[in-house]
Amino acid sequence: MARNAEECRTMIEACDKNDVPLFVAYYRRSLPRFLKVKELIEKGRIGDVRFAAIQHTKKPVSKQEDGTWPWRVLPEESGGGLLYDVGSHTLDLFDFLLGPLTEIKGAAHNFDDAYPAEDTVRGSWKFENGAVGTGVWNFSSYRNWDTNRIVGTRGEIIFSTFGDESVKLVTGFGEESFYIEHPAHIQYYHIQSIVNELLGRGTCPSTGKSALRTNRVMEELVENYYFS
Secondary structure (H helix, E strand, C coil), X not given: CCCCHHHHHHHHHHHHHCCCCCECCCHHHHCHHHHHHHHHHHCCCCCCEEEEEEEEECCCCCCCCCCCCCHHHCHHHHCCCHHHHHHHHHHHXXXXXXXXXXXXXXXXXXXXXXXXXXXXXEEEEEECCCCEEEEEEECCCCCCEEEEEEEECCEEEXXXXXXXXXXXXXXXXXXXXXXXXXXXXXXXXXXXXXXXXXXXXXXXXXXXXXXXXXXXXXXXXXXXXXXX
16 A cells, blocks of 8 residues: 555545545455355354464566666555565455454575565464464565465365466365456456445445555565564
8 A cells, every 4th residue: 555554544634624535455355266265264164263374486587678676665655575565465354254364473694685565474463353374475586476275174275366376175074166357457356346336326335444454464574574
């Protein structure tokens, strides 16, 4: 949403003062693929959720043709490293699926020491519903890959934030897969939800206030790298 939580708050206050709605492009909240994950959780297919785990790796960023680093790894422009650019989407998605993240603990590292921003982040937290969570992001890896697990008392859901492989439901009775194709225009459903809210026909699931929570989480995860 912004480089830091303070900038998010400034945006929210300006919009509230002028009675202007504020939406943020965390469009995965509106995609059928992730609505299916939410449905499986809410229908109790995996029982009571106990923990969730995020693992995300990405190949190193390269310099641009002019020899400079892209803005995504320049904290003064992006707010942080690739956690802010891509990791934010998974954190926001988990906020949507399981509720706000609390009791955040984490640390950021720059193992490759190639660019100014951190390249690895680890963290743990608790969800408002009592479940716990962990995450590891490494952006100096040998491959681009991400996987999420939500584990409950009766089974688990395995899915990717960025890949298009099937959502997998695993229980004591076996395994089910749900392949849900993304729309041709990836933000189609999200933009439609914004239009619906503006027309008084529904609500958009991603607002400035929900997105602010994700910025707060990221700040706590990388606090040691930038503020210690």
